[in-house]
Amino acid sequence: MPRSRARAPPKTTDEDAPRVRADALKPTLALAQSIYEQLDHGEIPRMRLPLRTKQNLTFLEREGVWKLGRQMGTRSARKLDGALMLLRTFYLVDFINEMARDRKTSTLRELYYISEAWEEAKFHSEDESNLLIEDLEVLCERLREDFRLHPEENGASVIGDLTIREKNRKGVVKTINCRDDVGDGGYALPFNVEKEKIQFVSTKAKFVIAIECGGMVDRLAENGFDEQYNAILVHLKGQPARSTRRFLRRVTEELKLPIVVFTDGDPWSFRIYASVAYGAIKTAHLSSYLATPAAEFLGVTASDIENYDLPSDKLSEQDIRALQAELTDPRFATAEWRAEIELMLKNGKKAEQQSLAKYGLNYVTEHYLPEKLTEMGVL
Amino acid sequence: MVPPPTIAHQLAARQREISVAEFFERNRQILGFDNPQRSLLTTVKEATDNGIDACEEAGILPEILVEIAKEGEDRIRVSVTDNGPGILRKEIPNVFARLLYGSRFHSNRQARGQQGIGISAAVLYANLTTARPAKITSKVEEEEAAHVLELFLDTQKNQPRIASEDVVLWDRPHGTKIELVLKARYIRGRQSPYEYLRGTAIVNPHARIVLVEPDGTRVTFERATDEKPPIAKETLPHPYGLELGELGYLLKATKRPTLTEFLTKDLQGVSARAAKEVVAAAAIKASLPPASVHGDDQERLLTALRTIPLVAPSSEGLSPIGAMLIKRGLRNVLGEARPDFFAPPVSRPPKVRGGFPFMVEVGLVYGGALPADQSIQILRFANRVPLLFQQGACAITNAVSNLDWRRYGLDQKGGSGLPSGPALLLVHVASNKIPFTSEAKEAIAEDPEIDREITLALQVAARHLRTHLSRRTRRDLASEKFAIILKILPKLAEKTSHLVGKEIPDLTPVITRIMDVVNIETPVTSTPDGVWVPVEVTNYTPRARVLELFVELSPDLMGKASFEPAPDGTEPALGRAWWTLPKLVPSGKTRLELRFPAKTDVEANDFDWYVAGIDESHLLGADTLPGDWDVRLPRTIVEAAEAAEAEAHATGAGDEEVDYDAAESSASAAEDD
Incomplete structure (x- = not known):
């Protein structure tokens, strides 16, 4: 599938591409040049960035994902917040250039602490620093890894008959089967899941099932679901990290496997599915690279709660607001999703995936999943 | 038809004079003694008001000491000491232990108490609930020693009964102390002695008030000024406020030889020319002795007095707090809340309603530690006395509620009702005759003229608030801009110049x-x-x-x-x-x-x-x-x-760009790695 050159640098998926590209520094310096020139001309310094809001998502037919649209916002030194973010940007650019010179990398959390020395420009939360890094990704059309910044090891786990080859920290290449060569915890995904790090060797699996909660992953593993149905279980750990989403994209695309997403039945789980399948709002600039348009939502759906008579909780005020926000989210603007969201609002109920245990520990693997998967045509 | 005499006799037999004890029992509520908590407040209030009034009349800066101590289960000992001129020995029993005895009932000027019920009612309440006498110590300057009397109020005769009497040396030049033991309960907070004394301190910044609470806590409301408020002058009755019966009484009691002299010298606002018109209109001879004007003549006289234009009632009998003292008082007592803004106090010019002058004063305080998420506080005062009860029924509260405060920068649901925000309002209504909703004098009754004056005064104060808030907004905006040009811009220039390897450019054009x-x-x-x-x-x-x-x-x-x-x-x-x-x-x-x-x-x-x-x-x-x-x-x-x-x-048509850092992104905050 052809990929846009605009925001997702295709080179990152090339065989043996160096993780940190020297040319990542060039666009950062171009930003500095632009601000310098504005100051020199007596203009109030500013930058223009595409808005990362749900109103600015556009659907890319060709790729089947949601990406940033054309609406632009201005970050200007006219306002205090804007001025601070501009200053932070260049502390960050300075830091990135320094790391490149010293051949170092930094975790996102370390960067947050590095900013302690930036005086008024220091970050007040890790959210703030992460947002700025994403801004820089958008502005420079690079990935944060290109800036030598990476998340901490996330360790989302994979269980199932999938053989991979991983080049570990010492440069040794290991071949690992994610069912036979791992312990009960499964194979832990590193933050870097690109080809130069991980290659897929073989699999007998017929499909991938991405699961929101660890308890449900354990249940399926204990019940031998992966072996019985030839499935690869991937733990999402709530809102999935970039590496998890990138892994899902690669594994399904490269091995041509169908993928289903199995979550709780609540508004937040809908958003988990959306970020896997359609692309997340915050990282919409990377949707061509992180989203898996083939992913299908398995449940728990609002109608499952009724059909399976699951133990449920009343929707909270916050849940209701979240559902209402989803009704104005372009990613959910399909007849199916509208019906699902409106049904949940109407019934006023939500349920956890583990509520299926009401009918015993085997119910989920013997009844619920086989039924749903058959219905979806996966089995 | 004449009823049979037997029934008349039966009725007559049942009629008798009710004793003051019964009167008290029946009117506990309006007298302010309906529960132990309230009884304590009323007692403190009556004694304090008397003390401050006495000082004011004598031109003394008041020093009031209120001591409250627990004396067994639901019994409290209250003592209130003032530095007033003292009370002559012969007056003490009547002042403290006889209802409806007072010097101010017939005077035509503004004062705190008027009926002469207050302090004696407190004494009676103490007598009834604990069977203990009131102990009064009082010394006048001319005498060497103080008189100490223990008093009961005889509930059959409404007469004082002296239980004991002594003469002691007292280490003060003059003053009065009253001690009572009564059934009562001490609380702090709303409608408490503390709140009452605080309010009193605000409107009497020339007084020093000390409260000793049962647990030994000593609260001092320091004097904020040595300036005494002007003493309200006693004024003659104005015809616009006269009732027919009162006119008859005055005509009979006067010593003036002729009606003309009576009209011009015993009444207010009647000039010689007006007097001539009045007698002509009433068709009475001007030279008649006043006492000989009777019946219909009196009625015609009153009608004439009300139709002929007269000089408006004088406001000399009023005792406003004054803008300066409102400011000082609020500052003094609210200082610890560190409000950002004291609006210039508003004193409306005196107006007249029903023959009596009145005036309205308003103070407004904003910001600091005043609670921002609650209804604003309203301190209500009538003739410099704090009103603590019946807030909802008071004309002051209604006037505040009926103003649309949203226009002046306070939150208010639907533009009526009490506004909310970190603000406090002081509203004082001064008059020789305040229309209270009841004898308990807890709330001012609705009156279109008073309401109008309160509203006008509130609007002036509210406009000051609006100006303050808009200045503050501009100042905040400016301090933000100063932060940008002083702290952020130089660093941004330094960083970017360094990254591109150039000299730092001159920032003056950007700064401006x-x-x-x-x-x-x-x-x-x-x-x-x-x-x-x-x-x-x-x-x-x-x-x-x-x-x-x-x-x-x-x-x-x-x-x-x-x-x-x-x-x-x-x-x-x-x-x-x-x-x-x-x-x-x-x-x-x-x-x-x-x-x-x-x-x-x-x-x-x-x-x-x-x-x-x-x-x-x-x-x-x-x-x-x-x-x-x-x-x-x-x-x-x-x-x-x-x-x-x-x-x-x-510049109005400038570039309209979306501020990237203000754009809504919260929807995505909960979603993503």
Whole structure:
């Protein structure tokens, strides 16, 4: 599938591409040049960035994902917040250039602490620093890894008959089967899941099932679901990290496997599915690279709660607001999703995936999943 | 038809004089003794009011000591000591142990208590609930020693009964102390003695009030001023407020030989000419002795008095708190909440309703530690007495609720009801005759004239609040801009210049573009040598400015001021001075100075600064010159002002871009890694 050159640098998926590209520094310096020139001309310094809001998502037919649209916002030194973010940007650019010179990398959390020395420009939360890094990704059309910044090891786990080859920290290449060569915890995904790090060797699996909660992953593993149905279980750990989403994209695309997403039945789980399948709002600039348009939502759906008579909780005020926000989210603007969201609002109920245990520990693997998967045509 | 005599006799047999004890029992509520908590408050209130009134009449700065101690289960000992002139021995029993005995009932001026029920009712309540006498200690200056009397109120005869009497040495020149043991409960908070004394301290900043609470806590409301409020003068009754019966009483009691003399000398507002018209209209002979005017003649006389135009009732009988003392009192008592703003207190001119003068005063405080998420506090006062009960039924509360406070910067659901925000309102209604909703005097009754005056006063205070809030918004915006140009911009220039390997460029043009204001700093600095106000005007706009600066202060204060350089024009009677400033290039500044003798009572709020030659949105630390200043401006200023106006219109159509950092992104915050 052809990929846009605009925001997702295709080179990152090339065989043996160096993780940190020297040319990542060039666009950062171009930003500095632009601000310098504005100051020199007596203009109030500013930058223009595409808005990362749900109103600015556009659907890319060709790729089947949601990406940033054309609406632009201005970050200007006219306002205090804007001025601070501009200053932070260049502390960050300075830091990135320094790391490149010293051949170092930094975790996102370390960067947050590095900013302690930036005086008024220091970050007040890790959210703030992460947002700025994403801004820089958008502005420079690079990935944060290109800036030598990476998340901490996330360790989302994979269980199932999938053989991979991983080049570990010492440069040794290991071949690992994610069912036979791992312990009960499964194979832990590193933050870097690109080809130069991980290659897929073989699999007998017929499909991938991405699961929101660890308890449900354990249940399926204990019940031998992966072996019985030839499935690869991937733990999402709530809102999935970039590496998890990138892994899902690669594994399904490269091995041509169908993928289903199995979550709780609540508004937040809908958003988990959306970020896997359609692309997340915050990282919409990377949707061509992180989203898996083939992913299908398995449940728990609002109608499952009724059909399976699951133990449920009343929707909270916050849940209701979240559902209402989803009704104005372009990613959910399909007849199916509208019906699902409106049904949940109407019934006023939500349920956890583990509520299926009401009918015993085997119910989920013997009844619920086989039924749903058959219905979806996966089995 | 005449009823059979037997029934009349039966009825007559049942009629008898009710004792004061019964009267008290039946009227506990209106007298303020319906529960133990309230009884304590009423007792403290009556004793304190008497003390302050006594001091005021004698021209003494009041010192009131209120001591409250627990004496067994639900029994409390209260003692209130004042430094008033003292009470003569022969008056003590009647003052404290006889209902409806007082010196003020017939006087026509504003005072705290009037009926003479209060303190005796407290004594009676103590007698009834604990069977203990009231102990009164009082000393007048002329006598060596103090009299100590223990009193009961005889509930059959409404007469004092002296239980014991003594003469003791008392270490004060004069004063009175009352001690009572009563069934009561002490609380702090709303409707408590504490709240009452605090309110009293606010409106009586010349008093020093000390409260000792049962747990030994000593609360002192310090005196904030040595200035005594003017004593309300006693005034003659005005015909507009007279009832027919009262007129009859006055006609009979007067010693004036003729009706004309009675009208002009015993009543207020009746001139000789008016008297002539009145008697003519009433068709009574002017030379008649007043006592011989009877029946229909009295009625015609009263009608004439009400139809002939008379001089309006005098407000000399009123005792307002006064703007200065409202400010001092609020500052003194609310100081620890550190409010940001004390609105200039509003004193409405006296008005008349039903023959009695009244006036309304309002104080408003905003910000600081006052709670922001609750309804505003309203301190209600009637004749300088705090009103603690029946807030919802009071004309003051209604006037506050009926004003749309949203226009003045406070939150208010639907534009009526009590507004919320970190504000406190003080509303004082002073009158020789306040229409209370009940004898308990807890709330002022609805009255269109009083309501109108309260509303007008509230609006003035509210306008001050709005001005303050809009100035604050502009100041906040400016301090944000100062943070940008002083802290952030230089670093941004340094970082980017360093990254591209160039010299740091001159930032002046960017700074003036970001600020785009002329800033006027007017700090007030006190030194032992004098008080000075160094004024600094800086042009943080990208163009040259020609400006005229104006200051307004009280004429009194202006008389003490010296200016450097000399103003280009003054109007001393109005307290105004102005300067044509030298032309200011971008980033250019100029200074001038006001000086006052050492210890002059000056604060920043005493000055209003105005500028001509620039529009409001480009001005900081001053306002544009109000239209009503009849000042002839130099031609250059007029031209500058016109140019500024044109510029203001032009910038209105500026680039409308979405602020990236303000754009809604919360939807995505909960979603993603």
